[in-house]
Amino acid sequence: MPALTDTSPVSFILPAQPLRRYISTYYFLDTGTDEVEQEDFLYPEWGTVRFRLRGPATGNLVGLQPLVIPADSVTGPTGKAALVRFRNVHIVGFGILPLGWHRLIGYPADRWADKVSAVDAAPEFAILAQLRRELDSVTDPEQIAARFDHILLQAISGPDPLETDIESIHYAIANPEISNVGKLAEATGISKQRLERLSRRIFGFPPKLLLRRQRFLRTLAAVMENPDLKWSGALDGQYFDQAHFNREFHQFMGMSPGQYLAMPRAVSIMSNRARAQHVGQVLQLLQVPAPSDRQ
Incomplete structure (x- = not known):
């Protein structure tokens, strides 16, 4: 997949059309092999899944003591910004819109609000653990997105009254x-x-x-x-x-x-710019499915 700019460490791929009511975007972050620790923000957002394939990362809500972030993590919807520190990271992730949380997680969102969990720490995240296993055999972003699409489309089957x-x-x-x-x-x-x-x-x-x-x-x-x-x-x-x-x-x-x-925000500034170019919104929370996407 071509990068949006020659120097951008982040790129985005939209999920398959039927999934855009449930998933915001797939994103791929690779900050390279620079060993200098960086600091940045995670803005308030809907649920997010992050599979960190390389590099250490710590973080917490702004003002709280930093904690080690699990390599394979899911964050519930957030009402506050988080401050994160990382070095030499490679991450594959995606955002879960509210409808996606309902269909894929099926657990009350308020119980995970402003919380981070390891993917394998709770049974409601079983589908996410299945996605993580796909990353053991494929590295190309387009192929990753296609495999994720396939698994998630199978997981969301049939109508739901809500x-x-x-x-x-x-x-x-x-x-x-x-x-x-x-x-x-x-x-x-x-x-x-x-x-x-x-x-x-x-x-x-x-x-x-x-x-x-x-x-x-x-x-x-x-x-x-x-x-x-x-x-x-x-x-x-x-x-x-x-x-x-x-x-x-x-x-x-x-x-x-x-x-x-x-404050320095080098990665988030580039990420927001790339998201705006590719998705049309700088922030995940401002992205909603277009009316034509609704079924």
């Missing part, structure tokens, strides 16, 4: 016109009580937090896409003022906007 409601919630959360839980319930046709239960079970967090997280990441993405843009010029329309945004920044990133901009 799929329509899950997608309705997902699309409504991503709609910048929806600013509160009342409007979310109205847009989805789901009662507030049931919306609360489904949000925690499938998306990992209560609906109010999901809307706040989406609003924050829309603003963050605007600055990522245009580094010359000031925060005040990028504020999502749902923010009252700059102070409101600053409080949210601390909530989700564990630091001020200025501290964030001052």
Whole structure:
């Protein structure tokens, strides 16, 4: 697979069309053999699987003591950024959209929210362990994506009565016109009580937090896409003022906007740029399946 740039350590492959309701992208990161330790962010996102084929890595939510990250790991949906440190890593991974978490994991997402597990540590991750075994016999990214597609398509068979409601919630959360839980319930046709239960079970967090997280990441993405843009010029329309945004920044990133901009983010900057070119969104949480992908 050709790299998006000559120097980019990361590339993306979209899953097969029927899987794009469940999986965001497959991605491949290889930072080379440089032994210098690097530090970067993992932004709030949906569930993510990472198979680290080479190199050490530690990390945790910003502000917490770094922990060794399992070589084959799954992270539940996250509501806070994580700070990671790594050296000489080679990773194959993919993002799991809420509908994918429901169909492939089938375990309440809120029980894994903001948590990392080894793939072989819990029975609900059995399908992920099967995918990992494929990496013992194939190294080409296109072939890896094709094998993953085959296994995942087999794992998702037959209709599921919750799929329509899950997608309705997902699309409504991503709609910048929806600013509160009342409007979310109205847009989805789901009662507030049931919306609360489904949000925690499938998306990992209560609906109010999901809307706040989406609003924050829309603003963050605007600055990522245009580094010359000031925060005040990028504020999502749902923010009252700059102070409101600053409080949210601390909530989700564990630091001020200025501290964030001052930190080295070499890998994530290249990754976000590559994702935008190949997928159309700089952040996983802003990616939703196009209407034509829905079944």
